Amino acid sequence: MRTIPAAARGFIGCAALAAVLCAAPALRLGAAAPWADALALAALYALCERLRPGWAGPVLLAAALLLPPPLAALTALPGALTALPGALTAPAEAPAAARRIWHAAELALACCAAGRLAGLLAAALGHRPLRAPDFPAALLTAAAAALAFCAVLAALDGAILIAAERRPPRSAWRGLLVPALGPCLVHGAAGLMTAVLWRSAYGPPAALLVLLPMYLSRWVFAQYHRERAAHQATIRALVQAVDLKDHYTRGHSERVGRASAMIARELGMTERRLEVLRFAGILHDVGKLGVPTRLLRKDGPLTPQERAVIELHPEYGHEIVRGIGFLGEARAAVLHHHERLDGSGYPYGLAGHRIPEAARVVAVADAFDAMTSTRSYRRARPVPAAVAELRRCAGTQFDPRMVAALATALERDGWQPGLATAAQAAPPPCGNVPPDLADHPSNAADEPPRATVPHRTAAAEDGAP
Amino acid sequence: MTTPAGGSAPLVAAVHGAAAVLAVWSLGRTLWDGLDRPGTALAFGVLIAAGELLRLGPGERESAPLGAAGALAYALLGETGARPAAHGPAQTVSVVLAAALVGLVRPLALGRDRTLDHLARRLLTAGFAATCFQPLYHTGALAPWGADGPLRAPLLVALLALTALCDAVLAAALARARTGWPYGPLLRDELRALPGIGSAICATGVVISLATAVAGLWALPVCALPLLLTQFAFRRFAAVRTTYRQTVASLARATEIAGCTPPGHARRVAALGRAVGRELGLGATDLDILEHAALLHDIGRLSLPDPLPAGSAAPLPPDGQRRIALLGGAVVRQTGAPPQVAAIVERQADPYRDQPVTARILRTVTAYDDLARQTAPPGGALRALERLRLSTAHDHDPRVVEALARVLAAAGGQKTRENQGNQGARRGVTRRLRRHHSR
Incomplete structure (x- = not known):
């Protein structure tokens, strides 16, 4: 009643x-x-x-x-x-x-x-x-x-x-x-x-x-x-195809989309651009479709050759989405989301403001979610620690403007990682959740060596430590 | 049967000629007689010109709904603010011509054939409606039918329905002459589109003419607003459709990037499948569904744990093909595509007697693309067709294979060369990416 x-x-x-x-x-x-x-x-x-x-x-x-x-x-x-x-x-x-x-x-x-x-x-x-x-x-x-x-x-x-x-x-x-x-x-x-x-x-x-x-x-x-709903379902299908290949990144795309939108809103971008940036975040890893599943799921450290193959995913992603007109600058964001401010990123090694703005937004959102979400093989960080780490790398790896915007938005609105993926078990507030090595080679040096986890698939799906 | 153009060019010339004769006669007659009620003529001219300026993108069936409605309304105008309007068909056509020329200045300057077709159709339909209505109305022949009372609206609707039918016949004939596609399906598509924007145009035309009769020229902008809203809705819909298509095409490319299918396969199959479907007389809706299914037909391969290597010499065994088809159907259902698309993808590997015609086309065209790729270019197409003809007992519908042969023959050298150019470019991109692979 x-x-x-x-x-x-x-x-x-x-x-x-x-x-x-x-x-x-x-x-x-x-x-x-x-x-x-x-x-x-x-x-x-x-x-x-x-x-x-x-x-x-x-x-x-x-x-x-x-x-x-x-x-x-x-x-x-x-x-x-x-x-x-x-x-x-x-x-x-x-x-x-x-x-x-x-x-x-x-x-x-x-x-x-x-x-x-x-x-x-x-x-x-x-x-x-x-x-x-x-x-x-x-x-x-x-x-x-x-x-x-x-x-x-x-x-x-x-x-x-x-x-x-x-x-x-x-x-x-x-x-x-x-x-x-x-x-x-x-x-x-x-x-x-x-x-x-x-x-x-x-x-x-x-x-x-x-x-x-x-x-x-x-x-x-x-x-x-109706047609718009069908279109969104198609985009989700693209993202799900990536999730099927790479179990670690469950819900990662949606969350990066949300964090990108938060940054964009904080920077005072128009509603339209904000939507584009949300899509940029959602689709940033779509190129992983082109990377062999074996490499994405590999335990233990990657050889330089394997890393080189994984580092192709921005280009693959750009190749997939470049025909979608409405994505606009999101296409550039897909291509350049692994560039670093000091020019040591990939695929083109762009530096500073030659990196498209959208890509700088997505890079920060991507790193933030990688650090705060549950992965089976690494220690997670609570949100403040992740923000501190982003601040530490601001200027060399990340655009300080984007980092500051994300920090302000997080302080005001908080961060609910489970929101986009309510159907799945919510990850614990903190646990073993470090950034993906393949995604963020820069952090590899600060991290303890990866522990091998026998039942990583189950762990990744449940979000259990 | 569908050899393009050539013999149909006279038809285009005839339509354009008829429109030109009508235009010249109308202008001459109007100049000779002088303009009746110039204020009304100017107001309608402005409305029509504005409608033409606010046109929808190219490719829509009626690209300037407000222009069309304004022209029809002027043709059906009996009086303005309760005073009789005595303009005849000649002045109607002249005003429509002048206004359309103003509205179409830019596209005409760019010299598009379709703009001329559009203008010719506009003049002929306005002339037709005015010729049917004006003399009968002004001689009082319609009065016994209740044309001054509640029966006026149904009478005008019936007249516009007739006009719309004639326009559809004309549009289909022009499209046939321009593209060489079979007439039947083109006419069917035109007629099927009539209840959509066509009905709104006719209704608005009648409303404008009646409301102007009652309330004077102030009714023009007020009546235009609802149709503008409709036009806006159609534009939004068209935009989201385009976006959706692009996304589906990109999803199709994901299988290429993942190395499951050879570069350009999905796109080639979609284009060829559309052509074969048209040759077999499918309507626009079925063609869209077929294209959608063709783009996604290999998507099931993404769900396999280890992608099958692309371009492997031996095609998959039937079991494997069917498995991929079923997986693909499941993925397509998730993408929010219409259920018919998923059904085609699911049944693409069945024996042709169990398939709907769209799935037969998909099956044959896919097989052709695989075979033609494996055989060396000179004579490759012929040898691939030969292989298909040999398996018409069980796998391929002989009707579809023959339609494919006709399409390939008609497309001839030029199209093939274009395709090969595209393939070359695409292969270049993929080769670059593969080189990274081995870096």
């Missing part, structure tokens, strides 16, 4: 009561009111919501422009009360009936508010709605009504988040209104045209045509999200 806090229950009750009060004057409207239009629009809205939730806003806005406010509030009810569960807004943990009531109440309030504002503006601007001579003024009215509709919805959604999930007000409201503004204006335009045609001589059949592009864009966006 799912329950919600008493405050949220009270809030839903208040909203429902307010909605009833908004709609109640409809009873006094009498037979002269446009009941037939209200019924038709309500049926249309319910039908649209059943077809595919979340795109039928123009129908409600048309109702707000066409009908008296109490009737507009009633228009939303049948659609909201019969909506599919996926269409219902917060609170997620409430019982379905409560969520339906909440959804209906907030839509009714928003419709009523939009209708009332439209009526006031129409009176103030002195236009009889929706004929040619009224036109620039009617645009203003429709835009204001659409904005009022979205603002009321955003305010109520934020309030219920605060009441039900005890979110702090700023984080609850942030991100609700601003992203909704663009779609809201488009819905306003479509609502206005629906209303214009509905009332014209051409009637409802013409008004229905306005909804077709809206439905289509909703459908295409759904396709878009």
Whole structure:
């Protein structure tokens, strides 16, 4: 049995009561009111919501422009009360009936508010709605009504988040209104045209045509999200192929992606670049696909020849990802993530600022995760020790800016290694976790010789010391 | 049957000629009669030109939805703000031509054939719709049908549906003339795309014409907004599709880098498989699925503990092939590909009678690529085909082998040379990497 806090229950009750009060004057409207239009629009809205939730806003806005406010509030009810569960807004943990009531109440309030504002503006601007001579003024009215509709919805959604999930007000409201503004204006335009045609001589059949592009864009966006999910699954498959070969690095790629994104955010990079850097971290070792599995899993020290083969993996990786356009600078990061600031890295021995910025970010993230994650054959370091080690190597191996950014981000947000790989056993807070020798030849000198662990596969998978 | 171009060039010339004649007649007639309601003409011209400027990338079926909708709306415009608009078909075509020329200045300057096709289609469809509607409307012949009341919208939708059908026939004919691919599947693809963006264009065209009739020219930008949203959605979708394709191609390259398959194998199989599929009359959806499966068909080799050496002279025994196919199917399922792709990869090594046609194509083309690589270049292709023909009893579908032979013959010298050039370049990269290996 799912329950919600008493405050949220009270809030839903208040909203429902307010909605009833908004709609109640409809009873006094009498037979002269446009009941037939209200019924038709309500049926249309319910039908649209059943077809595919979340795109039928123009129908409600048309109702707000066409009908008296109490009737507009009633228009939303049948659609909201019969909506599919996926269409219902917060609170997620409430019982379905409560969520339906909440959804209906907030839509009714928003419709009523939009209708009332439209009526006031129409009176103030002195236009009889929706004929040619009224036109620039009617645009203003429709835009204001659409904005009022979205603002009321955003305010109520934020309030219920605060009441039900005890979110702090700023984080609850942030991100609700601003992203909704663009779609809201488009819905306003479509609502206005629906209303214009509905009332014209051409009637409802013409008004229905306005909804077709809206439905289509909703459908295409759904396709878009499906395709994007498939794309992300493909990227994960690439990474999993590496994990299959190299048991030590389970979850390593995801974590490096996360650490790279942390650094990028700390450096104030744009959201887009941050995503690219996340992918750079996730894919940095994809070239290990080209390295024989035998070498990746080898116990004990590597011969110089074997090391040379392993050191080819940045070039292999670049060869694999260079055709993926959206990765942008992440491709350079894959190629250069083993370069060192003093020029003694590989594959090209670039130094200083000739190493691409993205590669310098990924290098720090990679070393950090290698030091703090569980591997079977070496002592792990706790996060502060790893940061100290990064600081020690800053300037020679790592870019001090990136190291400082990572340290600041870690101090503020902490580090949850198990987050990305929740399905697997979380590694212990500290244990035998040193950086991979093959990954970081520089550290080889400071490390004690590798211990041979007989059941390394099991150990690596469980993350047990 | 599908010998490219040559005989079809007259068709392109005929379409372009018809469009040119229409354009010249319309311009002349408009100059002679003068412009009716220049304000309305200008507003629609601006809308169409803006639509052409905001076009989707090339390769989309309708690259400028807003331009198309604006042109159709002007063709179907009966009145503006309750005052009759008396422009006829000639003025419609003239306005569409002028606006499209403004919008298409850049692509026309770059001299792309497709832009000319696009312009010709735009003029012909606008002319067709206007010729069907304007005279009937202005003589009052449509009034008894309820064209001044609620029946106007369905009437206009029916007219635009007819226009869209004609446009699809024309587009498929032009595509056939340009590419030499079979007409049937091209027309089928055009028709199948109509309910998508095509329906939104038609609906918006009708809405703009009716809303302008009721509310005047202010309706133009307002009606354009929903279609712009649709266009934006399509663009996002197209972008993510491109990215997805690139990633799949890269995943396919991973097997080459890992040394499981010879360089360029997956890409060659994908390209050749697409050509053979087209020769056999597959539609666009099936071709996409076939290409996707072809790129990933060897992915199962990555799951083997010890990768099989690439380019080993003897092909795998059937058991081994089937095992790789099953492993590959499992991996492909994980990559979030459509289930049909995984099914093709899984069944690529079955006897052809148990396979769907896409898997037959994949099987035959893969075998061809392996055989052609093992045989020395002069006559290698022929000898590989001969080997395939000899195993049509059980392994390879004779229809697919013959389609492959036709594709290879049609592609002829030029394409083969191109491919060999690419192969050479790719081999160069791989050789460099291998040299590192032995360092």
